[in-house]
Amino acid sequence: xxxxxxxxxxxxxxxxxxxxxxxxxxxxxxxxxxxxxxxxxxxxxxxxxxxxxxxxxxxxxxxxxxxxxxxxxxxxxxxxxxxxxxxxxxxxxxxxxxxxxxxxxxxxxxxxxxxxxxxxxxxxxxxxxxxxxxxxxxxxxxxxxxxxxxxxxxxxxxxxxxxxxxxxxxxxxxxxxxxxxxxxxxxxxxxxxxxxxxxxxxxxxxxxxxxxxxxxxxxxxxxxxxxxxxxxxxxxxxxxxxxxxxxxxxxxxxxxxxxxxxxxxxxxxxxxxxxxxxxxxxxxxxxxxxxxxxxxxxxxxxxxxxxxxxxxxxxxxxxxxxxxxxxxxxxxxxxxxxxxxxxxxxxxxxxxxxxxxxxxxxxxxxxxxxxxxxxxxxxxxxxxxxxxxxxxxxxxxxxxxxxxxxxxxxxxxxxxxxxxxxxxxxxxxxx
Amino acid sequence: xxxxxxxxxxxxxxxxxxxxxxxxxxxxxxxxxxxxxxxxxxxxxxxxxxxxxxxxxxxxxxxxxxxxxxxxxxxxxxxxxxxxxxxxxxxxxxxxxxxxxxxxxxxxxxxxxxxxxxxxxxxxxxxxxxxxxxxxxxxxxxxxxxxxxxxxxxxxxxxxxxxxxxxxxxxxxxxxxxxxxxxxxxxxxxxxxxxxxxxxxxxxxxxxxxxxxxxxxxxxxxxxxxxxxxxxxxxxxxxxxxxxxxxxxxxxxxxxxxxxxxxxxxxxxxxxxxxxxxxxxxxxxxxxxxxxxxxxxxxxxxxxxxxxxxxxxxxxxxxxxxxxxxxxxxxxxxxxxxxxxxxxxxxxxxxxxxxxxxxxxxxxxxxxxxxxxxxxxxxxxxxxxxxxxxxxxxxxxxxxxxxxxxxxxxxxxxxxxxxxxxxxxxxxxxx
Numbered sequence: 001x002x003x004x005x006x007x008x009x010x011x012x013x014x015x016x017x018x019x020x021x022x023x024x025x026x027x028x029x030x031x032x033x034x035x036x037x038x039x040x041x042x043x044x045x046x047x048x049x050x051x052x053x054x055x056x057x058x059x060x061x062x063x064x065x066x067x068x069x070x071x072x073x074x075x076x077x078x079x080x081x082x083x084x085x086x087x088x089x090x091x092x093x094x095x096x097x098x099x100x101x102x103x104x105x106x107x108x109x110x111x112x113x114x115x116x117x118x119x120x121x122x123x124x125x126x127x128x129x130x131x132x133x134x135x136x137x138x139x140x141x142x143x144x145x146x147x148x149x150x151x152x153x154x155x156x157x158x159x160x161x162x163x164x165x166x167x168x169x170x171x172x173x174x175x176x177x178x179x180x181x182x183x184x185x186x187x188x189x190x191x192x193x194x195x196x197x198x199x200x201x202x203x204x205x206x207x208x209x210x211x212x213x214x215x216x217x218x219x220x221x222x223x224x225x226x227x228x229x230x231x232x233x234x235x236x237x238x239x240x241x242x243x244x245x246x247x248x249x250x251x252x253x254x255x256x257x258x259x260x261x262x263x264x265x266x267x268x269x270x271x272x273x274x275x276x277x278x279x280x281x282x283x284x285x286x287x288x289x290x291x292x293x294x295x296x297x298x299x300x301x302x303x304x305x306x307x308x309x310x311x312x313x314x315x316x317x318x319x320x321x322x323x324x325x326x327x328x329x330x331x332x333x334x335x336x337x338x339x340x341x342x343x344x345x346x347x348x349x350x351x352x353x354x355x356x357x358x359x360x361x362x363x364x365x366x367x368x369x370x371x372x373x374x375x376x377x378x379x380x381x382x383x384x385x386x387x388x389x390x391x392x393x394x395x396x397x398x399x400x401x402x403x404x405x406x407x408x409x410x411x412x413x414x415x416x417x418x419x420x421x422x423x424x425x426x427x428x429x430x431x
Numbered sequence: 432x433x434x435x436x437x438x439x440x441x442x443x444x445x446x447x448x449x450x451x452x453x454x455x456x457x458x459x460x461x462x463x464x465x466x467x468x469x470x471x472x473x474x475x476x477x478x479x480x481x482x483x484x485x486x487x488x489x490x491x492x493x494x495x496x497x498x499x500x501x502x503x504x505x506x507x508x509x510x511x512x513x514x515x516x517x518x519x520x521x522x523x524x525x526x527x528x529x530x531x532x533x534x535x536x537x538x539x540x541x542x543x544x545x546x547x548x549x550x551x552x553x554x555x556x557x558x559x560x561x562x563x564x565x566x567x568x569x570x571x572x573x574x575x576x577x578x579x580x581x582x583x584x585x586x587x588x589x590x591x592x593x594x595x596x597x598x599x600x601x602x603x604x605x606x607x608x609x610x611x612x613x614x615x616x617x618x619x620x621x622x623x624x625x626x627x628x629x630x631x632x633x634x635x636x637x638x639x640x641x642x643x644x645x646x647x648x649x650x651x652x653x654x655x656x657x658x659x660x661x662x663x664x665x666x667x668x669x670x671x672x673x674x675x676x677x678x679x680x681x682x683x684x685x686x687x688x689x690x691x692x693x694x695x696x697x698x699x700x701x702x703x704x705x706x707x708x709x710x711x712x713x714x715x716x717x718x719x720x721x722x723x724x725x726x727x728x729x730x731x732x733x734x735x736x737x738x739x740x741x742x743x744x745x746x747x748x749x750x751x752x753x754x755x756x757x758x759x760x761x762x763x764x765x766x767x768x769x770x771x772x773x774x775x776x777x778x779x780x781x782x783x784x785x786x787x788x789x790x791x792x793x794x795x796x797x798x799x800x801x802x803x804x805x806x807x808x809x810x811x812x813x814x815x816x817x818x819x820x821x822x823x824x825x826x827x828x829x830x831x832x833x834x835x836x837x838x839x840x841x842x843x844x845x846x847x848x849x850x851x852x853x854x855x856x857x858x859x860x861x862x
Contacts (some may be wrong), residue, residue, distance in 0.1 A: 240642040313774065351783065
């Protein structure tokens with residue numbers, strides 16, 4: 001499936017390139033002067049980050065390292081203004097500065113980010129600054145109906161060809177895969193994820209399934225093909241819905257699967273199963289109660305449900321840069337916050353599984369494929385786009401690996417439904 | 432193990448017997464008059480409960496039935512004052528009135544309670560009254576250190592012989608068993624529960640385990656015997672600790688298991704595993720943060736934890752009568768409320784399993800054994816004690832069967848611990 005990628009120069013992440021030509025490709029011919037104030041800023045930055053074992057290399061080649069451990073990775077900072085921006089709001093500005101090449105990482109990007117994340121997480125100074133900045137500046141975009149469409153368009157309508165380059169071939173799953181044994185291929189692990197979810201939902205032939213947020217439609221087709229269920233799959237990404245419909249028609253599943261270009265809030269009808277894989281992140285913390293109302297409205301008395309979502313151990317906004325450039329309006333909820341979906345209508349949570357480290361593996365597969373197609377992507381978009389996506393995937397690996405992000409699968413039914421399996425052994429019979 | 436039960440007339444639930452001799456055994460010789468007001472009260476009670484398919488039989492034999500469905504069970508009300516009390520606060524007074532025999536159930540007690548629970552749960556009038564009464568009158572006892580001792584003494588120190596009559600022989604587990612197949616015996620299912628928890632905790636020989644709330648010590652001995660771990664088991668029930676120490680000595684496990692008569696808040700030392708089965712119900716909603724502090728203080732960086740507790744789908748106090756007569760200070764938390772334990776210290780919830788229907792099965796075994804020993808229990812305590820316990824177990828069955836109560840097992844680790852299994856298949860290898 002490694003076909004050509006459609007030119008898509010119109011898509012841009014709008015990353016500003018504020019310098020006078022220091023765009024990463026060029027190392028300035030004559031390094032500009034490093035002032036005592038620049039050195040002070042560099043030391044201050046390391047202090048703020050809790051003295052991680054990292055070295056900052058300034059634009060004249062001068063190295064500033066944290067006092068404590070032996071440095072294990074190096075960040076090359078190309079100009080004084082970049083250093084200044086980093087110090088003002090590292091979580092927000094690092095992303096743009098890296099994307100346009102005003103910061104380079106000498107060594108493994110993922111390892112560098114993991115070190116920085118771990119250090120920052122245990123630095124009270126950094127936590128204090130981040131909390132204040134979040135309160136003052138980071139206003140995540142909201143998710144009322146029209147806004148959701150804009151937010152989703154920003155991320156998912158940038159070109160199906162692009163996603164085809166690095167997602168699994170078979171089902172185009174842009175969500176955490178499941179590696180019951182860690183050496184599965186990405187294709188095997190995405191298949192295993194879909195099978196795992198289907199077992200959790202105890203699908204029976206003829207079941208009516210509603211899917212909230214169907215991506216490129218792979219999971220809906222999987223359910224229809226392997227379990228004989230009828231699926232109504234809601235999605236507000238136009239490009240994804242067009243793609244999904246074509247695929248279903250080509251695979252003669254269009255009689256079983258209905259891709260509906262509409263918001264989850266407009267789900268209509270009655271269903272035996274509600275499932276949502278990787279949409280809750282886009283629902284926004286103010287709308288979980290509404291989602292619960294939708295489920296209550298559409299689920300049969302003995303219906304089953306599953307929500308699969310990125311989450312947190314404690315409440316915290318999405319990283320400011322990710323929210324700004326990659327996922328506008330996104331918010332990963334804690335389990336406590338997710339209970340807003342379930343409590344009001346007394347849904348019963350039957351099973352929660354945390355697959356955090358499975359997302360590390362999934363993302364490693366994705367970034368490896370992204371890097372393999374780097375030339376093609378840079379040619380179709382631009383260098384900043386490629387570097388931003390590389391950073392987004394690498395940063396996500398670091399966040400899942402250091403425990404800053406979680407992946408929850410939550411199975412539920414109505415509170416008075418006694419048609420429940422006696423154990424979860426049926427989930428593991430085939431493994 | 433069906434040995435004699437020690438006389439224990441000193442133990443009383445202090446249930447008042449307010450009538451002039453109408454103590455259940457006697458049907459009054461000449462039935463007293465039923466007034467139009469009595470009939471009005473009876474109809475009002477059925478209306479309040481949402482017109483359940485139940486018949487109220489008044490003390491003169493007159494029957495009042497709900498208008499709707501065909502009645503499937505009958506409650507015999509022995510006097511007008513009992514009817515009056517029922518109408519004023521059914522959740523609180525039914526228990527005492529049943530215990531002293533001023534209400535009798537004609538038919539299956541459990542079925543009667545399930546019908547009443549389901550009807551009341553969907554009766555807006557009843558829910559409104561209960562909410563107001565809870566707010567005004569039900570002040571559950573609190574759980575500061577000294578109070579906890581009193582609360583626990585009230586329930587657990589009423590005689591080990593009594594509990595031996597109807598709990599499983601091998602391990603005296605007074606918590607929900609696990610029935611991976613529904614036809615297990617109680618002994619098999621309690622063993623299966625202990626094995627299931629041990630697998631979830633991934634015990635290794637030499638692990639240091641701390642148990643908060645150890646009951647009669649059966650689970651601590653199980654862990655030591657079958658997994659070669661050392662256990663510090665905390666408990667503030669004096670009689671349970673005495674019993675547990677004797678058992679451990681007799682089984683030559685006293686070198687491995689240390690039963691400590693102290694509060695969970697005083698847990699000292701460092702442990703690889705934290706486990707608590709059926710204690711959280713007694714911790715009280717104001718103390719979950721404190722429990723989290725204790726766990727944070729004692730757990731190693733790669734330690735594992737499990738909390739097993741009765742819970743709710745939405746916040747609601749313990750039934751007023753149960754809280755008053757049976758479990759002072761008890762409160763079953765929602766998952767949202769349980770997060771107070773985990774969020775502050777960023778523990779990562781890895782696995783939640785809801786075993787609600789397993790408690791229905793467990794309780795059915797218990798009540799069947801209790802009934803088998805009814806004569807012995809009545810002789811050692813009194814008739815009201817026996818009937819109160821029968822009602823408590825039957826009411827618990829109804830609460831779990833109708834979805835009013837849940838049973839959560841929550842597995843967790845520290846948020847940055849990456850030593851996690853790739854799947855939960857290891858929990859099901861032996862099933």
